[in-house]
Every structure is written in structure tokens, then in C-alpha cells.
Amino acid sequence: MTEGINGFSSPRPEIFPAGLRVLVVDDDPTWLKILEKMLKKCSYEVTTCGLAIEALDLLRERKDGFDIVISDVNMPDMDGFKLLEHVGLEMDLPVIMMSVDGETSRVMRGVQHGACDYLLKPIRMKELRNIWQHVYRKKIHEVRDPESHEGLEEILMMRNVSEQQSDDAYLFCGDDMTPGSRKRKDSEHKNEEKDFADHSSVKKARVVWTVDLHQKFVKAVNLIGFEKVGPKKILDLMNVPWLTRENVASHLQKYRLYLTRLQKDDLKTSSSGPKHPEFSPRDATENRTETIRVQQNEAVSSHRTPSNLIIQNLNSTIPKVDIKCNASLQTIKPKKIITGYAAKTGISNPFESTQYSPFNSVLPTQYSWGGGFKEIQFKQEHNPPQFQVQDGCFTGLGLPAQQKIIPSFQPPDPVISPTWSLKEQTSINNMELSPFLLQGQHCSSTNIDHQNKGLPNDQEFLYDALKFDFEYPADSSEYHVIDQGLFII
């Protein structure tokens, strides 16, 4: 990759779409790893990030260092949509949203906030192969926009490469080109740059709206008064010599849209008030830094009456951001842990299995599971498991609620037999749910006793399997309830 000024790579349009610089933001490390691998296979240049705030810092640090951002909607430190707004406003990069939730309203929100696409998890590689289209499309539109643009020859080079590569490129080449550039298509590639400079209108540098610039902009807007604002006035106030009226006009448009969306969001979320009044010191500092950043962006500065309205709205968003940060930070911290996982009763467990490691685990308990239990047949093959909630009784997988399964347990075979699993026993075909989970009846105490006698090892297995580096001692008062493996309220 060619190195830019800061040591970061700059785009090489002649190999487009390879080398596309993608920033992936997701709090789920599994998806981060998978997406990274998938994007690398597409020959893209990938940077991953687990937090929205980190991502914003990265983007601000490396101005022009990325071509496209892919972000999950649900992030712990910042709403994915807010991130989307910031990126759109500050860096003007195409942003793709992802989520496991495909509900139409959410998708609509994404599009409203400016996402160029909304992918549903699980994401397939072929969907990622196409993301370069968004980068391309954005560049095309900027060409039309009188405000920008460098990179016209970039586009032409991209186009020429993509024409060679695939037929799909023709879809993009078709109508989007101005007559001037279409002529270019036919001429040789070598002289493009020179010719273009002669023929086209003055090539303008792309305006990157940095935080400072944006702040000046917002100050100017607030000084004038949001209602009376106009690009010319803003431009005069900003006193930035190289900025043109057109630059300001288009940015103003974006800013207006952004504010209206904020107001709409405020109205929607105004019912949920502040939740966590207590701030731990760590949370407070992180919230403050977030607040400061947000404030910088909104540039809540001195103001007159008409703009007060806006500032109030902006102000009201800031505490919400705090709350979100705070709430999520608090969720991450474990509270007092009382779990069944650490529950150890007097029953000696011959199947002490230690920490799981991918390859070395000896798993005595699991293999002995199938022996001797009376299994429940499930028709798994064609239907996804249906869970019905009938009269408060949770019956899994389409079982009639009345089915009572009486287990006939034999003490599990302690011999480790890895080959056991390879035999085509009927037990394997069954979802080996222990009966107590699928009682159609409500959980009465009699049931519990009955099961408790029969399933000491089973429970132990369940708890051992989930015993990770868990050192929280369980209260002895809680033991009794948890140990029975059932929740009784």
C-alpha cells in the first residue's frame, strides 16, 4: 500500500475495489473476527474496533484514512445511529449498518439517519463483496455536486478497471457520467489526468469538515440565529478564506437534517427519563469525556433566543448520551453474583471437569449423558423449534403441554468413550433435554424433589460445564434453591 503523509495508506484507485479501506465497528468480538477475515478475503484493508468512541477517534485521527465504515447498531457506549450521524457529518463517509434485528422500523431509522445500507446478521461474504459500490456511488454524486471534487480521474480509473473486471460495472457507468467524462472513457487512459484538467471546470479540493471547522460553523449559525441563517452570512462569520458558499450551503443542509432527526428522536425517547443517578468515578469521567466530545460537536456556545431552542434540544441529548453510557457501563460490571454455576453441594462429583480449552478437554460427563435416559423424540429435521407459551407453561418444541416425562435414570457410565458419539444411537438424534426442563406442568415442589433425586450428576454436569473462572462464592442460603436446578419463585 502506498503510504500517505501520516504513515497511513492512501487509496490506489487503479486496483479498486481491492485495497478499499474499511473500518468495522462492533462490540461482538466474534463478529469482528469473522468480518475481518471476510473483508480480507475480498482484498480490502480492514481495521477493527470494538467501541464507537474509539472508532470516532480513529476516524478523526486518520482524516481520509478510510473509505467506508461498517458498524453494528447496538453498541454499548454509543447508539449506532448516533455514530452514523457523526461520521456522516464530520467525515462524510458511507456507513453501512448491521444488526441481528431486521425489524422494518429499525431499518427505516437506519436509512433515515443516513446509512447507505443495512445488513442483517448473519452476514454472508457475498454481501461484503459489494460494499465498494457505496464508495463508488458516493464519489459519483460528489462529482455532480459543484462543491467538490478531486478524484475525478480516480473515478475514471476505477471505472476502467471495473469494466474490465465485471459486467456489473456497466450499471454504474451508464447514466452517471457527465458528457465530458464519457468522452474520456473512449480516449486513452494515460493522458486522462492532463486532459481533464484542461477541459473540466476548476478542480476543487474536497472539503473535509473537521471538528474545528464544524465548530466554527455551528458558532456562526448560533450567532446569526437558526431561523435567519443563510450560507452567505455563515461564510462571512466563519472567516475561513478557502471555504466557498457552496461548501457551506451543502453542509448547512446536512446540519439541518441532522437537527430535525435529533428532535424527532428526542420526542420519541423523552418518555424514558434518567435512570442511574449514581455515577461511579470511572463512569463519571468517561461520561464527561463523552459529553465534552458531544458538546464540541454540537458547539453549544453563546446564543440568542431563536437558537436557544436548538441548544436546549442539543442539551437534552447530552444527558441522554451520558445515561446511555452509564447504563451500559453498569451492565458490564457484574453485580453480586450468586449463581448455580459455583454451587457445589455435598454430592461428590466424580466428573470434575476443569476449564475448557479447545483441544485438550477431557469431557467425561458429557459422553455419559446419553446412557440410560429415556429420551424424548423431537421432530427436528424440518421444522425450526417452536416454542409455545401456553398458560404460562413453557413447552418447547411443539410438545403437548400435558406430556409428562418420567425419567428412568441409571447412574451414568463414568467411562470416557469418545467414540460413543460416533455410533448412530437413537439417543444422538434426540435433543437430549433433561425432562425437568420440559415439564408441561407448572413447577411444583413435588416435581422438584422427584427430579432432584434423579439428577444429581446431570445438574452437576450442567453447572460444571458452565463453571468458568468463577470464583464468586455462593451464599449458602441460595444454594438450596439453585442446586435444584429449577427456579421457583
Next chain:
Amino acid sequence: MNRLLSLLFQQGVLDEQFLQLQQLQDQTSPNFVSEVVTIYFHESEKQLRNLRNILLDREMWDYVKLGIHLNQLMGSSSSIGAKRVRNICAAFRTAVEQNNRSACMRALEVLEHEYCYLKNKLHELFQIEQQRVLGDAVRYPGVVHQQ
């Protein structure tokens, strides 16, 4: 595809996303699948703990947090193709939306159980794979083996 894997497919424990993972594995990342699955185990167990902690409260449940953790678990499970786990999360989520406490509790039980089953089977799968690779190395010493 070995028998265990096809069995898991048949049972609906895994879906084609798992195949996608296998296809991503290559020379540059020969242990890709197991690495991803290990991360998945770590993350889901965290989420399961979180869920259980919330449900342990005899008084008030934070349904919002329940929803958040469930979403995270669903997302992770979809990443490796853990279809059954994901479906149970969806059912759990419905119970949460309905504020149905007993259904939630049962859902958690089923969820934990499903998760254990999945984990066991994946461990088996990796062991089988490992044995196969070792076996190949023994049978054909000096030959570079493809994953």
C-alpha cells in the same frame, strides 16, 4: 463433511453459517474456526451469566437489560451458525416482551441446556478433526497437510 457435522446439521444445531466459517479457514489462518468458536464460547458464557444474574433477582427484573443481553447472545450465536441457540434466544425475547416471568425462566433453562449441548458437540468436532490431522501426519510423515 464428517458424520457428526452432518448430524448436527440435521438436528438443526448448526446452520450454513458454520460452513461459511469453514470456508474462511485457509493457509493464513489454519485454526480460524476453532479460534472463532473459542471467542464465541467466552462471550456467550458471559452473556448467560448476565442473564442468570438478572433472573436470580426475586423482586424486580430489568427487562431492558435482559433484552440487551439476549440481543448480544443472539448476534454471537448467529455468527457461528448456532441455529438452535439463536432460536431459543428469540423465544426468550418474546417471553421478555410479554413480561412472562415463568416463561423467561424456562427459556433460560432451555437456553443453557442447548448451549451446553452445542459446546460439547463442537468440542467433539474439534477433537475428531485434530485426531484426523494427527493421523494423517503419522501416516504420511513429511507431507505438508492441508487443513
